Amino acid sequence: MLLAGYMLGDRGFAYLHLPGTPIFVGEIALAIVAVYLIRFYPINNEQLRSPARLTLVVFLLYSAVRTLPYLGQYGVDALRDASQWYYGILAFFVADFVRRRGISPIVGWFGKILPWFVLWAPISLILSQVLTSPLVPDSDVPIFSHRGSNTSVLLTACLGFMWMFDEQVTGITRRKRAVLTAVSGLFLVVAGIQNRGGFLAAIAGLGVIFWYGRSGQRHFVGMMCTVVILIGLIFSVTDIRVSFFSNDRDISAEQLVENLVSVINPDAVATSGDLVGNTSWRLDLWNEILRDVNINAPVLGRGYGVSLGGLYGFQGVGETELRSAHNSHMTIFARSGYLGVGLWFLMWVIWFIAMVRSRRALAARGLSVEAAVAVVALACAVAVLVNAVFDPSIEGPPVSAWIWSIYGLGLGLMVLSRPARTAPNLVHSPAE
Numbered sequence: 485m486l487l488a489g490y491m492l493g494d495r496g497f498a499y500l501h502l503p504g505t506p507i508f509v510g511e512i513a514l515a516i517v518a519v520y521l522i523r524f525y526p527i528n529n530e531q532l533r534s535p536a537r538l539t540l541v542v543f544l545l546y547s548a549v550r551t552l553p554y555l556g557q558y559g560v561d562a563l564r565d566a567s568q569w570y571y572g573i574l575a576f577f578v579a580d581f582v583r584r585r586g587i588s589p590i591v592g593w594f595g596k597i598l599p600w601f602v603l604w605a606p607i608s609l610i611l612s613q614v615l616t617s618p619l620v621p622d623s624d625v626p627i628f629s630h631r632g633s634n635t636s637v638l639l640t641a642c643l644g645f646m647w648m649f650d651e652q653v654t655g656i657t658r659r660k661r662a663v664l665t666a667v668s669g670l671f672l673v674v675a676g677i678q679n680r681g682g683f684l685a686a687i688a689g690l691g692v693i694f695w696y697g698r699s700g701q702r703h704f705v706g707m708m709c710t711v712v713i714l715i716g717l718i719f720s721v722t723d724i725r726v727s728f729f730s731n732d733r734d735i736s737a738e739q740l741v742e743n744l745v746s747v748i749n750p751d752a753v754a755t756s757g758d759l760v761g762n763t764s765w766r767l768d769l770w771n772e773i774l775r776d777v778n779i780n781a782p783v784l785g786r787g788y789g790v791s792l793g794g795l796y797g798f799q800g801v802g803e804t805e806l807r808s809a810h811n812s813h814m815t816i817f818a819r820s821g822y823l824g825v826g827l828w829f830l831m832w833v834i835w836f837i838a839m840v841r842s843r844r845a846l847a848a849r850g851l852s853v854e855a856a857v858a859v860v861a862l863a864c865a866v867a868v869l870v871n872a873v874f875d876p877s878i879e880g881p882p883v884s885a886w887i888w889s890i891y892g893l894g895l896g897l898m899v900l901s902r903p904a905r906t907a908p909n910l911v912h913s914p915a916e
Contacts, residue, residue: 582896
């Protein structure tokens with residue numbers, strides 16, 4: 485329910501909370517998960533032998549050490565900044581769920597919600613741009629508050645799910661897959677005009693899916709590429725320009741090209757003040773963080789709680805306070821130093837290596853569906869981590885809950901991939 489809420493409601497769902505308290509729906513879910521883990525989570529040799537699980541534990545413990553001393557000074561702000569890491573307890577819950585029940589419930593749930601999400605994605609993008617009300621009760625956040633980059637990342641997972649699985653597994657017919665793929669391709673182009681990071685993240689994730697996809701499934705990649713090319717040609721020939729984004733970027737072929745070029749060479753689009761301004765102030769902020777941390781707190785960082793924007797003299801958009809480095813990886817570096825960011829990258833490197841090996845082992849054992857789930861998890865993780873370079877996405881619960889759940893899904897698949905593992909709820913391919 486938590487992941488579905490973040491998937492469909494994004495920031496609006498995240499701000500649902502107990503009236504008059506700073507306790508949000510994500511924290512309520514985490515409390516339930518924590519009680520479950522304390523009561524039922526096994527601590528045995530199987531857990532201790534997993535490098536991916538051990539590095540996760542070390543990272544979470546170290547991050548807690550960099551948060552607890554600042555609770556008295558910064559209070560709730562320290563806890564909110566720490567959501568970047570403390571949602572990691574979801575990984576243990578998901579891993580235990582997969583170990584106990586296999587992936588059948590997860591595949592079934594995602595297959596049911598996927599078509600609705602794909603169709604809702606373009607509607608949510610429009611509503612979030614044109615409606616500033618109604619608001620989430622007891623807050624100043626609109627109910628329709630969806631980030632195009634977050635939706636692009638989740639659409640990557642949806643496309644991978646459609647491409648990697650057969651109709652017997654997903655329940656989605658070939659014709660529906662074609663329609664949903666076309667809608668997804670259209671959304672990714674439009675959302676890419678609004679947010680460069682989300683578009684590049686989707687491309688990176690889809691690249692993983694294309695790499696592992698069977699030749700019979702790759703026609704979906706060609707279909708989406710055809711949709712993107714046709715949209716580009718139509719916009720180029722007719723010079724259609726539609727404007728409803730709050731950042732004043734037109735929906736046009738020229739704007740999409742400028743967005744992509746600006747990532748590689750900001751000077752080449754010097755006429756686009758919005759693009760260049762966004763790029764230059766982020767680089768200035770990151771350089772200031774590097775300079776300060778290297779001089780004043782190279783090992784431990786500044787800790788969780790301090791407003792990074794205020795510390796370095798950078799303001800957020802409008803009256804919004806900029807608490808992060810507008811780059812989730814850089815935020816970890818700023819708050820926990822070289823030790824923390826080193827653990828962060830080591831944790832993910834170990835996870836990716838283990839996932840590639842697990843996918844190979846699952847495929848060799850004939851567990852084609854489990855192997856396909858591993859590919860979707862890899863693609864989604866790549867998309868989230870790429871997007872986090874351009875956007876402070878992991879600092880927010882809508883993405884943080886998802887990425888840590890993906891990490892936990894990977895931990896569960898690593899257990900299922902071991903030869904000695906016997907699980908009655910493994911999902912085999914239809915041919916088997």
